Amino acid sequence: MAAKKMSIIVTKGSLDWGYPPLILATTAASMGLDVTLFFTFYGLALLKKKLDLKVTTLGNAAMEMPMMGMHMAMPNLVGALPGMDGMATAMMKDLIKKKGVASIEELREMAKECEVRMIACQMTMDLFEYDRCDMIDGIEYAGAATYIETATNSEINLFI
Amino acid sequence: MSVTVLDVKGLNCPLPILRTKKAIKDIAMDSMLQVVATDPGSVKDMEAFCKQTGNELVEWKDEGGTYTFSIKRKA
Numbered sequence: 001m002a003a004k005k006m007s008i009i010v011t012k013g014s015l016d017w018g019y020p021p022l023i024l025a026t027t028a029a030s031m032g033l034d035v036t037l038f039f040t041f042y043g044l045a046l047l048k049k050k051l052d053l054k055v056t057t058l059g060n061a062a063m064e065m066p067m068m069g070m071h072m073a074m075p076n077l078v079g080a081l082p083g084m085d086g087m088a089t090a091m092m093k094d095l096i097k098k099k100g101v102a103s104i105e106e107l108r109e110m111a112k113e114c115e116v117r118m119i120a121c122q123m124t125m126d127l128f129e130y131d132r133c134d135m136i137d138g139i140e141y142a143g144a145a146t147y148i149e150t151a152t153n154s155e156i157n158l159f160i
Numbered sequence: 161m162s163v164t165v166l167d168v169k170g171l172n173c174p175l176p177i178l179r180t181k182k183a184i185k186d187i188a189m190d191s192m193l194q195v196v197a198t199d200p201g202s203v204k205d206m207e208a209f210c211k212q213t214g215n216e217l218v219e220w221k222d223e224g225g226t227y228t229f230s231i232k233r234k235a
Contacts, residue, residue, distance in 0.1 A: 023174045027174040031212040032213055102172075
């Protein structure tokens with residue numbers, strides 16, 4: 001029986017939004033699916049050799065962090081202050097470690113290990129003037145037609 | 161019959177499943193893998209993983225938040 005297929009369009013490159021596509025990709029691959037990830041716009045940040053992902057509280061109304069037995073949300077006005085994104089990022093990374101959640105680097109490495117096909121959107125590479133040298137090895141560069149061809153042959157297609 | 165034990169205590173989704181997948185392909189067909197986890201989500205996930213991959217979840221138990229899964233390699 002031919003393996004089932006899944007594709008995901010990855011459009012976000014923040015520390016929090018980097019998780020869903022990589023978690024689903026590695027899990028699906030582990031469950032025997034052929035997986036393709038198509039990284040476009042800010043999703044390309046996840047393919048850089050040097051990952052420097054951040055999280056922001058701005059415009060994120062549901063975001064609250066556990067703190068001393070409570071949950072703390074941050075008003076936009078405070079979140080906009082210099083240093084706040086850095087602080088939120090540090091807190092998130094700390095939580096990730098404490099709770100036994102894999103890092104984005106680990107998940108990406110595992111995705112490569114289980115042969116998840118990763119495609120970087122060439123148009124976005126040009127648009128944002130990214131250099132292929134700055135991206136990890138073993139990825140493909142292609143465009144919408146390649147994605148559509150893949151999606152047409154996949155049982156599951158997601159946009160994240 | 162020998163049982164291979166995989167300890168994924170303290171690890172969170174999706175690591176227990178990814179480690180299970182890796183471990184199961186290293187054991188012989190029809191032999192047992194025992195996975196010990198603390199992730200409450202792994203109860204449903206291990207069942208789904210086995211169903212999708214064609215391996216057999218022979219039994220699982222919950223001992224005060226520590227979950228032990230006995231999986232027979234069938235695929």
